[in-house]
Amino acid sequence: MVRFLFVLLIFVSFTAQSGEKIQHWVTDNGVRVYFYPAPELPMMDLRIVFDAGAARDGDKKGVALMTNGMLAEGAGEWDSGEIAARFDGVGAVFSNSSHRDMSVLSLRSLTDEKLLNTALTTFTTVLTNPTFPEDAFERERKRLLVGLERQKQSPDAISDKVFYSALYGDHPYASETTGEIETVQAMTIADLKAFYQQYFVAKNAVIALVGALDREQAEKLVNDVVADLSIGSIAEAIPEVSKLDKADKIEIAFPSSQSHIMVGQPGIKRGDADYFPLYVGNHVLGGSGMVSKLFDEIREKRGLAYSSYSYFIPMRQQGPFLLGLQTKNESADAALKVLHDVVADFVKNGPSEKDLIAAKKNLVGGFALRIASNKSMVENLASIGFYNQPLDYLETFISNVEAVTLAQVKDAFQRRVNPDKLVTVIVGDTSKAQAKAE
Amino acid sequence: MKKLLFLASLGLFALSGCATTPSMPDMSKPIKRYADFNVYEKTLSNGLKVIVKEDRRAPVMVSQVWYKVGSSSEHSGVTGVSHVLEHMMFKGTEKLAPNEFSKIIAENGGRENAFTGRDYTAYFQQMEKRRLPVSFELEADRMRNIIFLEEEFKKEIQVVMEERRMRTEDNPQSLTYEQFSAAAYVNSPYHAPVIGWMNDLENMNINDLKKWYDAWYRPNNATVVVAGDVQADEVFALAEEHFGPLKAAPLPEIKPRKEIQQRGLRRLTVKAPAQVPYMLMGYQAASLGDSNEDWEPYALEVLVGILDGGISARLETSLVREQQVAASIGSGYDAFTPGRELFMFSGTPSQGRTVDDLEQAVRDQIKTIQSELVSDIELDRVKAQVVAGKVYEKDSIFYQAMSIGRLETSNMSWKLADQYINNINNVTKEQIQAVAKKYLIDDNLTVAVLDPQPLDSSKPRARSVGGRHGG
Numbered sequence: 001m002v003r004f005l006f007v008l009l010i011f012v013s014f015t016a017q018s019g020e021k022i023q024h025w026v027t028d029n030g031v032r033v034y035f036y037p038a039p040e041l042p043m044m045d046l047r048i049v050f051d052a053g054a055a056r057d058g059d060k061k062g063v064a065l066m067t068n069g070m071l072a073e074g075a076g077e078w079d080s081g082e083i084a085a086r087f088d089g090v091g092a093v094f095s096n097s098s099h100r101d102m103s104v105l106s107l108r109s110l111t112d113e114k115l116l117n118t119a120l121t122t123f124t125t126v127l128t129n130p131t132f133p134e135d136a137f138e139r140e141r142k143r144l145l146v147g148l149e150r151q152k153q154s155p156d157a158i159s160d161k162v163f164y165s166a167l168y169g170d171h172p173y174a175s176e177t178t179g180e181i182e183t184v185q186a187m188t189i190a191d192l193k194a195f196y197q198q199y200f201v202a203k204n205a206v207i208a209l210v211g212a213l214d215r216e217q218a219e220k221l222v223n224d225v226v227a228d229l230s231i232g233s234i235a236e237a238i239p240e241v242s243k244l245d246k247a248d249k250i251e252i253a254f255p256s257s258q259s260h261i262m263v264g265q266p267g268i269k270r271g272d273a274d275y276f277p278l279y280v281g282n283h284v285l286g287g288s289g290m291v292s293k294l295f296d297e298i299r300e301k302r303g304l305a306y307s308s309y310s311y312f313i314p315m316r317q318q319g320p321f322l323l324g325l326q327t328k329n330e331s332a333d334a335a336l337k338v339l340h341d342v343v344a345d346f347v348k349n350g351p352s353e354k355d356l357i358a359a360k361k362n363l364v365g366g367f368a369l370r371i372a373s374n375k376s377m378v379e380n381l382a383s384i385g386f387y388n389q390p391l392d393y394l395e396t397f398i399s400n401v402e403a404v405t406l407a408q409v410k411d412a413f414q415r416r417v418n419p420d421k422l423v424t425v426i427v428g429d430t431s432k433a434q435a436k437a438e
Numbered sequence: 439m440k441k442l443l444f445l446a447s448l449g450l451f452a453l454s455g456c457a458t459t460p461s462m463p464d465m466s467k468p469i470k471r472y473a474d475f476n477v478y479e480k481t482l483s484n485g486l487k488v489i490v491k492e493d494r495r496a497p498v499m500v501s502q503v504w505y506k507v508g509s510s511s512e513h514s515g516v517t518g519v520s521h522v523l524e525h526m527m528f529k530g531t532e533k534l535a536p537n538e539f540s541k542i543i544a545e546n547g548g549r550e551n552a553f554t555g556r557d558y559t560a561y562f563q564q565m566e567k568r569r570l571p572v573s574f575e576l577e578a579d580r581m582r583n584i585i586f587l588e589e590e591f592k593k594e595i596q597v598v599m600e601e602r603r604m605r606t607e608d609n610p611q612s613l614t615y616e617q618f619s620a621a622a623y624v625n626s627p628y629h630a631p632v633i634g635w636m637n638d639l640e641n642m643n644i645n646d647l648k649k650w651y652d653a654w655y656r657p658n659n660a661t662v663v664v665a666g667d668v669q670a671d672e673v674f675a676l677a678e679e680h681f682g683p684l685k686a687a688p689l690p691e692i693k694p695r696k697e698i699q700q701r702g703l704r705r706l707t708v709k710a711p712a713q714v715p716y717m718l719m720g721y722q723a724a725s726l727g728d729s730n731e732d733w734e735p736y737a738l739e740v741l742v743g744i745l746d747g748g749i750s751a752r753l754e755t756s757l758v759r760e761q762q763v764a765a766s767i768g769s770g771y772d773a774f775t776p777g778r779e780l781f782m783f784s785g786t787p788s789q790g791r792t793v794d795d796l797e798q799a800v801r802d803q804i805k806t807i808q809s810e811l812v813s814d815i816e817l818d819r820v821k822a823q824v825v826a827g828k829v830y831e832k833d834s835i836f837y838q839a840m841s842i843g844r845l846e847t848s849n850m851s852w853k854l855a856d857q858y859i860n861n862i863n864n865v866t867k868e869q870i871q872a873v874a875k876k877y878l879i880d881d882n883l884t885v886a887v888l889d890p891q892p893l894d895s896s897k898p899r900a901r902s903v904g905g906r907h908g909g
Contacts, residue, residue: 042829087748087750088823090822091825115826142788146714147765153893303596304600327600328599328600358544365547368496373833375833
């Protein structure tokens with residue numbers, strides 16, 4: 001075997017991109033701002049994140065998503081077509097998305113003054129002066145209902161829904177961002193307006209900004225965007241997630257050739273003290289794509305699935321620890337057994353020294369890729385801001401990964417993952433699996 | 439422009455030109471430098487083309503190897519072999535154990551993968567800039583030294599079948615698209631899916647893979663693209679060191695299999711368990727590889743922008759917001775296809791409306807384009823989006839390398855991508871109308887409709903069983 005060249009780790013400074021550091025300030029009305037100058041390309045990326053995700057839906061499931069989606073459907077004097085034309089006409093890209101924790105609005109634009117001004121004026125109006133027109137609301141409601149119907153034909157969407165529901169029970173994380181057919185049908189414009197007024201406020205917002213701007217320009221830009229946001233107050237804390245008290249297995253019959261399997265339990269919060277041991281450990285278990293243990297056992301050794309993985313999704317509260325794969329119905333039992341065995345073994349014995357070193361090398365050596373584009377930087381900044389991570393989160397990422405020990409990984413997994421209390425969801429033609437077993 | 443919608447199925451027709459037997463004492467050419475674009479290119483004496491795009495924004499690089507082989511090189515009975523071979527390229531060489539390739543890349547902090555299209559198979563590694571030698575050593579090794587182990591093949595073909603089940607069999611929209619393509623293309627190899635028909639996968643054997651590898655994986659059938667914080671001359675020297683010793687060989691002859699003239703509207707229905715109907719319309723249209731008029735593909739690109747370039751474009755405005763006949767609607771077209779391209783529409787009707795209503799609404803839009811010139815505002819908007827898009831693309835070195843690799847592997851020059859803005863700017867309203875009249879006609883049209891079948895032959899049931907499964 002040839003010794004392949006292994007370049008020793010060189011220290012990758014976070015400031016590699018443009019010799020800059022993350023700058024942070026708070027606007028007069030309380031918006032927390034995270035700015036990173038990137039002078040190389042004549043463009044900028046702006047992202048505003050509100051603590052206004054589906055976890056804030058309450059009984060009106062889907063209201064966070066609909067509120068976010070309706071902002072660009074009418075604002076100031078403009079209808080949806082005029083808003084779209086203003087963005088499109090200057091080559092700007094406006095986008096929005098809604099998650100369990102976050103509600104996000106994004107703008108990418110050239111920094112040419114005239115183009116940028118039009119894009120920003122439009123973005124600001126959408127953000128601060130939405131009109132929630134009746135006709136657009138009815139249309140968007142119908143489109144969401146079609147989306148909900150479409151979920152019923154996707155084994156992935158079905159298993160996701162069942163999985164979160166089983167993990168979180170009465171907790172707000174239990175429901176999907178898209179809501180339920182009944183709650184979407186019952187929703188009113190007044191619901192959206194109330195949601196907007198409570199949550200789309202300055203103190204509940206974080207702005208990330210990356211682009212060819214200096215500090216002065218950035219401050220003015222941000223001030224112009226958020227000046228008309230009401231101050232409001234920060235959203236109240238989301239309740240803690242309780243641990244599962246027993247294992248559960250849910251099978252959903254579906255006429256597909258594969259069974260979609262999801263396994264897991266509530267995992268960790270952002271900023272959790274065990275974050276790095278669990279993150280690095282999971283890289284060995286199922287988080288590193290083609291070289292993880294799960295990939296090796298399920299796909300490389302047995303050819304049972306195209307993809308198999310495990311992840312912690314740290315959120316404001318305990319996001320899921322989840323493992324998954326898809327395999328033909330006939331192999332569902334066999335694949336599930338391997339998956340459970342791998343997790344149980346990993347929790348009991350932890351990773352090998354060799355595997356841990358390999359995972360750290362991958363994370364440390366690949367760090368530069370995480371901050372290589374404006375797109376990835378603005379995402380990093382928004383996440384750091386939204387979850388109140390330290391400003392040096394990126395700078396210390398490498399040393400935090402390198403500091404993780406074998407004992408820490410094993411200890412953290414044993415305390416945080418209980419292989420005897422996992423939820424298992426199987427969506428597929430389970431009769432085929434059973435017929436084979438009999 | 440929702441090009442991405444169709445990207446998964448895109449692939450390009452291997453022109454007969456690329457299949458000429460290379461008679462090479464020495465194909466080496468001097469380094470060409472294109473200062474305006476920071477692009478450098480060199481062809482090694484074994485025919486391997488190396489293209490470097492310098493971009494110093496971040497201390498990273500992407501290295502890609504593109505082979506001019508894909509599903510369009512395949513014939514019936516072995517469909518999907520290019521893609522299965524892509525999988526086998528990770529399964530061991532004379533020096534490396536199965537999957538060791540991926541382990542070495544991972545330990546070097548790399549991200550890697552591979553993808554297969556209609557006319558290309560490509561492999562890539564994204565890494566910190568000084569790791570390029572690792573990438574080159576491994577890629578040069580697997581260009582010629584794969585060992586095909588029967589036991590590895592037996593597992594990997596199962597993996598590919600699982601991939602096909604996941605992507606196609608259990609996805610009613612993908613199933614519809616697959617059958618649509620098989621109807622829209624009769625004799626062209628675009629007829630078959632990139633992943634291959636299930637029956638062909640079931641009957642594939644290791645000799646099919648070996649033959650395919652020996653035929654196509656040669657330096658004179660490959661292009662190496664490196665983009666990022668690298669020095670072109672250092673990259674060329676490294677390429678010479680690692681790829682230089684590999685031997686060129688004559689490539690197989692591929693017949694053109696030019697798509698026959700369509701003679702009238704084709705319609706098909708696809709029945710599958712589903713909840714929501716779906717519709718695809720495709721018009722055979724010119725592309726840069728299949729057009730007598732070079733402006734036509736660019737006019738078609740602008741036309742797709744008029745119809746679907748952003749939320750203010752016609753389809754979204756008229757079909758989704760005004761008429762509310764569509765829950766979703768998109769249009770797609772790719773000028774950079776060497777073979778016959780399809781100008782596509784795809785969508786889902788809104789609640790209470792039918793696929794027939796949706797088709798009629800699309801036809802009405804086409805009729806309007808054919809009878810009235812588009813407005814200045816629309817044309818300016820499409821051009822502004824193209825100009826801005828070119829800047830945004832520069833935020834991703836991966837995208838820049840991909841764009842170069844795809845064009846080169848399609849027998850077009852990467853320089854076409856940089857002339858794109860000019861070519862788009864030259865398109866006139868009259869030209870847009872002309873291509874709509876020439877191509878968007880019934881005789882060129884195939885329509886496929888997903889006819890949803892019940893998902894619950896035996897009522898979906900949920901069973902919850904306490905206790906852990908399987909021990």
